[in-house]
Amino acid sequence: MATISDIAKQANVSRTLVSRVLNNKPGVSPENRKKILEVIEENHYIPNGLAKSLVLQKTGTIGVVMDDLCNDFFFQLIRGLQDSAESHDYNILFCSGRKDMAAKLKYVDYLTSGCTDGIIAYGSCFDDEELFRYVAAKSASSVLIESNLSGVNTDKILLDNFRGAYTATEHLIKQGRKNIVHVTCDMNYDVGLERLNGFVCAMHDYRMPLGPDSILYADHFEEIAYQQMKKRLAQGERPDACFAGADKPAYGVLRAALETGISVPEDLSLIGFDDDVPDSKDMLFPALSTMRQPLYEMGHAGVELLLARINGTESEPVTRTFEAELVLRETCR
Numbered sequence: 001m002a003t004i005s006d007i008a009k010q011a012n013v014s015r016t017l018v019s020r021v022l023n024n025k026p027g028v029s030p031e032n033r034k035k036i037l038e039v040i041e042e043n044h045y046i047p048n049g050l051a052k053s054l055v056l057q058k059t060g061t062i063g064v065v066m067d068d069l070c071n072d073f074f075f076q077l078i079r080g081l082q083d084s085a086e087s088h089d090y091n092i093l094f095c096s097g098r099k100d101m102a103a104k105l106k107y108v109d110y111l112t113s114g115c116t117d118g119i120i121a122y123g124s125c126f127d128d129e130e131l132f133r134y135v136a137a138k139s140a141s142s143v144l145i146e147s148n149l150s151g152v153n154t155d156k157i158l159l160d161n162f163r164g165a166y167t168a169t170e171h172l173i174k175q176g177r178k179n180i181v182h183v184t185c186d187m188n189y190d191v192g193l194e195r196l197n198g199f200v201c202a203m204h205d206y207r208m209p210l211g212p213d214s215i216l217y218a219d220h221f222e223e224i225a226y227q228q229m230k231k232r233l234a235q236g237e238r239p240d241a242c243f244a245g246a247d248k249p250a251y252g253v254l255r256a257a258l259e260t261g262i263s264v265p266e267d268l269s270l271i272g273f274d275d276d277v278p279d280s281k282d283m284l285f286p287a288l289s290t291m292r293q294p295l296y297e298m299g300h301a302g303v304e305l306l307l308a309r310i311n312g313t314e315s316e317p318v319t320r321t322f323e324a325e326l327v328l329r330e331t332c333r
């Protein structure tokens with residue numbers, strides 16, 4: 001395999017000129033650049049990435065740590081991260097922790113051992129606080145997506161979950177709905193609490209009745225919400241609207257309503273959150289109205305923010321906040 005010295009000797013130039021061409025630097029005449037590139041091509045020369053990173057003090061690679069790379073909900077986020085990285089000629093390493101804290105911390109150790117220039121961590125679970133603080137402590141260039149953990153001196157990409165929940169609830173109220181319930185998503189996540197607070201605040205601002213029966217606690221899966229709503233309907237309680245903190249529990253509510261003979265959206269108007277797909281793959285659901293997250297844009301912005309930090313164009317920590325979009329479909333008009 002040819003070396004830089006071999007290329008320089010064959011082209012009858014210095015190693016410095018070859019290095020300048022390889023790194024696309026100025027200071028090389030068009031004639032020499034053309035000659036060097038021809039010799040490189042003839043020798044099928046491939047630069048040593050490790051040596052190049054030692055010289056440039058950059059690896060041209062960023063790392064991403066998240067729980068699940070196989071969940072189709074995250075595909076748009078992953079695509080946004082990858083598209084942005086590739087547009088800057090950066091490589092990107094994805095690490096799937098699968099809800100194993102030890103594995104995620106091990107990945108952070110690996111990514112900060114010199115193989116990346118910075119790290120992005122995704123999530124808002126309270127159990128991940130250790131991970132987020134570890135990322136911020138281990139890497140001077142890091143971005144948290146979705147986590148608004150206080151006391152962490154790092155850049156953040158956030159979604160305004162409170163405002164999104166408020167908007168959804170407000171829409172139901174303005175439809176003239178009087179008995180509105182909220183089915184939560186997992187309350188072990190910041191997003192679950194923020195969306196619950198948005199619902200409560202909208203109900204309060206519009207002087208709507210709000211009692212202990214106005215909130216059904218579920219998680220990020222369809223089945224628990226289905227059982228909760230099925231039980232509520234069997235007891236003769238008939239809400240005329242529901243805002244669910246995530247689409248998964250919204251589909252559970254929808255299943256229970258349809259099985260009970262409740263017409264959606266005539267008798268029950270329903271809005272979810274996330275623009276996700278149901279767990280029940282064998283059931284055909286009406287198109288769910290939802291608050292759509294701009295996941296592609298959030299992923300794209302996360303990389304842009306990280307590269308600004310890597311390149312030293314930012315000083316103080318930066319937080320960018322995105323808004324969810326109300327998308328009206330068949331379950332709410």
